[in-house]
Amino acid sequence: MWLINSSVGRKLVMSISGLFLVLFVTFHMAMNLVAVISEDGYDAVCEFLGANWYALAGTAVLALGFVVHIVYAFILTAQNRRARGNQDYAVSERPKGVEWASQNMLVLGLIVILFFLLHLVHFWGKMQLPEILGEYPEGGIDLIQQVFSSPLNLVLYLIWFVAIWFHLTHGFWSALQTLGWSNKVWFCRWKLIGNVWATVVLAGFAFSAVVFYVKYGLLG
């Protein structure tokens, strides 16, 4: 199977699962903005999704995307370490034009996962999970109030967003390069599109988090 046995195949899996997660993150940000605009609207979205079959199917596909991306990340890193050999350079300098993020995607990914687990405990564990278990879920806005009234949580989430931003700025053009959809001109375009996209999405997240804190923490 060339998606496992060849280096380009493995990278293709990384690329497609990554782009899928970028789409997910974008939709997630849109829903957060709903919560900023209208509390009732957000509760309606939560109720609509809940633990219906389509929400569960969506969650399963999403979880698969995460698992594939993470498992492949570890496989690729292990293989690349082996290919590098045991002997490190005594002196090594990052050449001009090499982004810091591009050489630290695994570390950034690990930070993202850690905060992601915290995020699951904060929200998913109190919304969809109890519903699957047949218990009563807590309301979406109530949970946002609980989490974001704390300044500590706000800071933790903002750190998370910075890590995701770095991860996406490299990940986006890198995914298209791996797909082969790049050349000297498109490289610059994808890089710009990726930077703008990541900045808009993460600014949306950060904006909603700050609004929640002001609304429910400072004024609430």
Place this chain on the structure above:
Amino acid sequence: MDKNISFTLKIWRQRGPKEQGAFETYHMEDIPGDTSFLEMLDILNEQLVEKGEEPVVFDHDCREGICGMCSLYINGHPHGPATGATTCQIYMRRFSDGDTITVEPWRSAGFPVIRDLMVDRSAYDKIMQAGGYVSVNTGAPQDANAILISKDIADEAMDAASCIGCGACVAACKNGSAMLFVSAKVSQLALLPQGKAEAARRAKAMLSKMDELGFGNCTNTRACEAECPKNVSISNIARLNREFIKAKLAD
């Protein structure tokens, strides 16, 4: 006239592929700035031979930047501090009096050290043998305008063909990936009508040889293109990905 400089060399010494290596320190006095880096190592070796010590082993051949033999990792960069130049094209005027210059071999599982600063790059030959050629006799050259090729394509193909196979891309890559080399060798033929017929087979054969020889997976850090002495672009890697994925989907 360049000034003479004195400096300290930290050079990797390793007696054989299986031996434990270590850095050895040498002091160089009054080296003129217009000495090339390799000439400076020649001076060091003459001094070592005079003292009855083993000279430092390093690869070199044409000493004019076209053969791809020289291969030193100097102060954290393959082929040293210059961009778009090989080790043999570096002159001592790039360094200052009192500097410590660290010289290491290429480090990658795909390029095991033979001795001191010399590594075994025969893996690249094996990748070439897997398909880096046109496998039919093409006879005598045709008229230059018998097959028309646009200037853009001709330029791209020539830029890819400027790869000298020195291995700096692998040395620079944190993943020990040979993608820049393989993609340049695939591109120089895939872009031209003579090479297009076998493009799919070539991409598959050369890439699977690269994987088989233990080179890593490309993660697009761009260190290879930054350190390449011939400025080969990673747009070639995108082309290789494209050719390979297309070939696999067609199977």
